[in-house]
């Protein structure tokens with residue numbers, strides 16, 4: 001091989017789309033959500049102070065046309081403004097993201113992703129981006145914007161959704177009719193019937209991490225009631241109990257979550273049989289070893305459940321609505337695949353290779369959603385995948 005020792009190394013900016021795919025550094029984006037006053041600002045300030053030497057962009061929510069942006073450079077915090085085309089990012093997301101089919105429109109996805117990429121071109125790349133939503137935002141509308149196909153070559157990736165709840169008020173919020181969420185577009189007809197679904201429910205059901213904050217305001221007993229109710233809604237999320245949002249360390253707790261590219265052992269043991277909450281719960285479907293040819297059956301079953309909100313051979317219409325799904329599929333040829341889904345959007349990809357881990361014996365699919373208790377997903381899956 002020719003090797004010219006004198007030639008200077010070529011410098012490549014690995015944070016832009018001009019960089020070769022294999023060199024491109026992707027910046028994680030974490031969505032931080034939570035009911036009004038749960039402690040989002042406190043948590044974001046804590047992250048900015050607790051991390052050292054990293055450059056973090058916090059896109060604070062604002063209801064006007066610009067979004068406040070804090071860029072942390074060492075000890076110095078600089079306020080900037082981010083223009084997001086047609087107004088507040090969360091509002092445009094809330095009303096415009098989904099076509100009737102449930103597909104996120106490319107133009108809107110581009111708006112969100114481009115706004116952040118432009119920002120990075122102006123300010124240099126960040127190590128992390130934290131996007132704080134309004135207290136009333138439904139993260140299920142926002143997540144697909146940043147969950148971009150690898151093939152599209154984005155410079156950012158969705159790292160996870162962190163939901164803060166206020167230990168003192170969360171149970172009341174979950175039962176408060178004034179917090180009712182308006183219908184998700186394609187299931188509107190179900191919304192006036194059945195149990196109450198509040199903003200607090202959707203913020204918990206979509207979360208990868210749930211921070212139960214203001215633990216100092218409740219007794220041990222109140223705290224365990226809160227925890228049990230939250231776990232019954234979302235059996236997948238990691239739960240941290242905090243005061244002032246303080247966690248033992250940031251990585252793996254609030255940052256570097258990799259919630260959309262992994263399925264770990266704690267997720268594999270997700271609890272899914274308590275239905276303490278009348279509206280949303282978690283169900284787990286054991287999935288035996290599959291033949292490679294059965295992947296199409298799994299895909300077809302998921303499309304019926306996630307897109308049509310129906311069990312394939314069901315005689316009667318169902319009233320469930322899946323918010324988050326996650327799973328691991330194990331094949332008899334040794335392949336392992338990971339399922340990830342938010343509302344109607346889902347992906348099945350090869351699991352990252354982990355040389356230290358033995359191939360799991362069997363797989364599992366976990367569904368979190370409204371009215372899932374009592375639906376026999378397991379039998380339906382077994383009938384469809386055989």
Ligand SMILES: Nc1nc2c(ncn2[C@@H]2O[C@H](COP(=O)(O)OP(=O)(O)OP(=O)(O)O)[C@@H](O)[C@H]2O)c(=O)[nH]1
Pocket residue numbers: 034035036037038039040041042043134135213214215216217242243244245
């Ligand atoms: N007792 C107690 N108070 C807290 C804790 N965390 C935050 N607070 C206080 O709760 C209030 C609300 O906290 P914020 O961080 O502003 O909450 P937020 O979610 O950003 O609020 P909005 O922007 O209104 O949605 C503030 O007065 C905080 O000082 C905690 O762990 N314990």
